[in-house]
Amino acid sequence: MKKIITFLTILLASAVALWALPKQKVQADETPVVTLGTSLTEAQKSGTLKTLTAPLNGGNYQTITVTGEDLVKYLNPSGDNFTTSSGVWSSAMIQKTSPGSGINVKILDYNGRDNITTITANQYKNAALTAGITDANIYVTSAIPIDGSGALAGVYAAYAKNGDALNQSQVNAAQDEMNTLSGITQENKKKDGYSDAQLSNAVAGAKSDMAKIGNNISDSQIRDIVNNQIKINHLGDTINNNQKNQIVNVLIEIRNSGALKNGNFKEQAATLSKQIKQNAKGIFDKFNTPENRNFFQQLWDSVVHFFSGLFGTVVVNR
Known part of the structure; x- marks a missing residue:
């Protein structure tokens, strides 16, 4: 069974990597x-x-x-x-x-x-x-x-x-977000096992997960997503409860700003997460091995992937 999971993980990762190759073509009709x-x-x-x-x-x-x-x-x-x-x-x-x-x-x-x-x-x-x-x-x-x-x-x-x-x-939420992430990075920059790339990817991943549920996502669902992203990005030993609450509050503000109503938000967030991981491969390659993927993460990925493919959004009732 473990071999099957490993094979499927590698196959899915390869397909996603090929699909997500960045396109850098500049708009000819837009003057910088x-x-x-x-x-x-x-x-x-x-x-x-x-x-x-x-x-x-x-x-x-x-x-x-x-x-x-x-x-x-x-x-x-x-x-x-x-x-x-x-x-x-x-x-x-x-x-x-x-x-x-x-x-x-x-x-x-x-x-x-x-x-x-x-x-x-x-x-x-x-x-x-x-x-x-x-x-x-x-x-x-x-x-x-x-x-x-x-x-x-x-x-x-x-x-x-x-x-x-x-x-x-949205601009207000963006500024609060930047101040929050910058502050957390300053507080943790000398700690082993922490990098700005991990935190930024956790937030980008959280935005992508939030967008899959939609603008009606609850505060408790946002907190669950943050907890999951902290685990996925191996920040559980560095992000304290106060910092976690700051992240949750910023994401709640982002939801309240109406950002999730933008049809491109989910795609842009997913693309951003891929870019962050690609630019910090030395960090994320250590995490993204089948041996390091815990059961909770595999289960979460499977649930999100199944419902996203079936309905286009994840519906969670509480």
């Missing part, structure tokens, strides 16, 4: 938008533009300036305390890609140095997903060491400039 922090000097603006537009290989782009007013507009509703005179240095470029390619984020060095001190690429990805962004390449950099929140505010502003204003409730 570069966001520049208002506090940059002229020399820093030039260096930032050079850094962010290098992936375009000479292609066209448009620019917008992100100010303290943008920080107040997009970030303060989630609890930040920026003012209209707050400085902005972190900058970004957003480039729309073909449907199904997911959200890809790369933090670029500025003059050979990574100046984004707090927010990780995976945290940007999860926040962008929650905010309602789909299928995009996002590049982030800063001319000086900074946490990086201004770059994401710039991305929100870029969407508004192109007539695709994001839902503010």
Whole structure:
């Protein structure tokens, strides 16, 4: 029986891997938008533009300036305390890609140095997903060491400039999520058996599981999903109960924001999880062996896969 389970696991994993190969084709009719922090000097603006537009290989782009007013507009509703005179240095470029390619984020060095001190690429990805962004390449950099929140505010502003204003409730949830994940990573970064990739994948996986149930998912179902994702990602020895409650509360806020109503949310969340695992293969390859897959995880995967294929959603009655 164990051999059969092992064979089926390998076969299913191979099929999923082939199906999920990322598509990075850029939308030809979309001009990339570069966001520049208002506090940059002229020399820093030039260096930032050079850094962010290098992936375009000479292609066209448009620019917008992100100010303290943008920080107040997009970030303060989630609890930040920026003012209209707050400085902005972190900058970004957003480039729309073909449907199904997911959200890809790369933090670029500025003059050979990574100046984004707090927010990780995976945290940007999860926040962008929650905010309602789909299928995009996002590049982030800063001319000086900074946490990086201004770059994401710039991305929100870029969407508004192109007539695709994001839902503010989702933006608020995205900012709360990013602050929560960043805080948990800071608290656990020196612990053995913990990585930001594991936490980010647990949250992305939880979003995917939530979307399978739908917007009517209950608080208790969200908590069950979080507990399961913590086990799957081998975080049970590092994530404490307070941190777990923070994750549950953020996911409840995401549900309440209406993010799950987006028809692309489930697909984008699943794609994000695959990207995180692919980019951290050294970590996840240790976990994803038949020997390490516990019975609870196998049972959960089987139930979700069966009902997803039969009905397209999982219906759980309590």
